[in-house]
Amino acid sequence: xxxxxxxxxxxxxxxxxxxxxxxxxxxxxxxxxxxxxxxxxxxxxxxxxxxxxxxxxxxxxxxxxxxxxxxxxxxxxxxxxxxxxxxxxxxxxxxxxxxxxxxxxxxxxxxxxxxxxxxxxxxxxxxxxxxxxxxxxxxxxxxxxxxxxxxxxxxxxxxxxxxxxxxxxxxxxxxxxxxxxxxxxxxxxxxxxxxxxxxxxxxxxxxxxxxxxxxxxxxxxxxxxxxxxxxxxxxxxxxxxxxxxxxxxxxxxxxxxxxxxxxxxxxxxxxxxxxxxxxxxxxxxxxxxxxxxxxxxxxxxxxxxxxxx
Numbered sequence: 192x193x194x195x196x197x198x199x200x201x202x203x204x205x206x207x208x209x210x211x212x213x214x215x216x217x218x219x220x221x222x223x224x225x226x227x228x229x230x231x232x233x234x235x236x237x238x239x240x241x242x243x244x245x246x247x248x249x250x251x252x253x254x255x256x257x258x259x260x261x262x263x264x265x266x267x268x269x270x271x272x273x274x275x276x277x278x279x280x281x282x283x284x285x286x287x288x289x290x291x292x293x294x295x296x297x298x299x300x301x302x303x304x305x306x307x308x309x310x311x312x313x314x315x316x317x318x319x320x321x322x323x324x325x326x327x328x329x330x331x332x333x334x335x336x337x338x339x340x341x342x343x344x345x346x347x348x349x350x351x352x353x354x355x356x357x358x359x360x361x362x363x364x365x366x367x368x369x370x371x372x373x374x375x376x377x378x379x380x381x382x383x384x385x386x387x388x389x390x391x392x393x394x395x396x397x398x399x400x401x402x403x404x405x406x407x408x409x410x411x412x413x414x415x416x417x418x419x420x421x422x423x424x425x426x427x428x429x430x431x432x433x434x435x436x437x438x439x440x441x442x443x444x445x446x447x448x449x450x451x452x453x454x455x456x457x458x459x460x461x462x463x464x465x466x467x468x469x470x471x472x473x474x475x476x477x478x479x480x481x482x483x484x485x486x487x488x489x490x491x492x493x494x495x496x497x498x499x500x
Contacts, residue, residue: 193420194295194351194419196218196221196223196420197221198222198223198224199251199252199294200223200226200248200249200250201218201225201251201252201253201254202228202245202252203256204228204235204256204257204284207229207364208256208260209362209365209366210256210299210360210408210412211254211257213408213409213412214254214416215227216409216412226250228248232244235279235280236279236280236283237283238283241283242283242287242290245293246287250293252293252294252295252297253288253293253297254299254415255281255284255298256299258281259273259277260366261273261330261366261371261372262374262377264370265370266326266328266329266330274332277330277333277337278333281298281340282336285340288352289348295351295352295353296341296353297353297354297355297415298337298340298341299357299415300334300355300356301330301331301356301357302357302358302431302470303324303330304318304356306321307323307324307325307465308321308322308466309321311467311468311469312469312470312472313471314429314471315426315427316426318427324464326462326464327464341427342354342425346425351423353423353424353427354428355418355427355428355429355430356428357406357430357431358468358472359373359405359468360411361405361407361408361489361490361493362408362489362492362493363409363492363496363497365408365493374403374438374441375445375490378395378445379445379449381395382446382451390453391453391454392453393453393454393456394458395442395456396461396462397438397457397458397464399437399438399442399455400437400463401463401464401465401466401467401468402435402436402467402469403436403441404432404433404435404469405432405434405436405489406431406432406489407483407489407493411430413480414430414475414480417478417480428474428475429471429472429474430470431471431472432472432483432486433472433483434486435467435469441486444486444487447487448490448494449494
C-alpha cells in the first residue's frame, strides 16, 4: 500500500520531544499540514480534553510519539508515573482517533517491550515470550498495551493503523538530566562536565559489558515516515540501525567526541539492565528502507547541537 501525505493534516503527538520534533522536521519536506498541540491546548492524560480537541481539529493521520520517558533510575523511582501516564496518553489518543475516523495512526513503542533474555537479534514475534527486564517493566507494560490497542482497533474496526518499535534513540532534544536520562545523553553530560571542570575521573554505572544498539532520532523519523506511507500490517515492526556496541565502547566514542580523556570508574553496584538488546530490522529493510549514520557521526552531531542550545 501507499499512503499519500499530500494535503493531509498530520498530528504529531509529542512534538516537543526528541522523536516528535524529529518527525516534524521530516514532515517539513512533505506537502502536508503539520499539526502540533502543546499541554496548554490539550492535556493528553484527560480523555474528555483529547476527545474535544481532536473533534475540533480532525487530523487525517497521527504519529503517536507522546510518552512519559526516562532511564533506569526514573523507572525505579516513579513506576506509577511510567505506567499510568503512558496508559492514559495512548488510550485517550487511540480511542479519540477511533471516534473521529482517523485514516492512519502510527504508534511508537520501545524495544523494552521484549523479554529480558530474548533471542538476539530480537524478532517481532519475541513479544510476550518471556519475562520483562525489571528495571523498565512499568514503561514496557504500557507500551505493550499500546501495541495491543492498535491491533484491537484494527481487528474490530478495520483501521489501517500500525505500530513501530524503535531501538535505543539519541539526538537533538534528548534529556540530559542525570536523574532521569538514558545512558548516551547521561554519558555525554558527564564527560562534558568533567572536561569543563578538568576532573580526572568519570563515574559510569554498571560493568560496561551490556551490548546496545543506538539510532539517531532523525534516522528514526525518516523510517517512521517511510512506514506511514508504505507499511500496513497487524504485526508491529522493528526499527533499528543493525549495529551494536558495548557500553565500554560507547564510553570510548563519547570521550573522543567530547575531546576529553579521563579515568573511568565503573560502579558495578549499579544495575546493568538487559545484557544485550539488538533489534532484528530485516522486515523493515525488505520493504526498501535503508538509512542511518555511523554512531560517531551521530553523537558528534548531537553533542554539537546540544552545545549550541
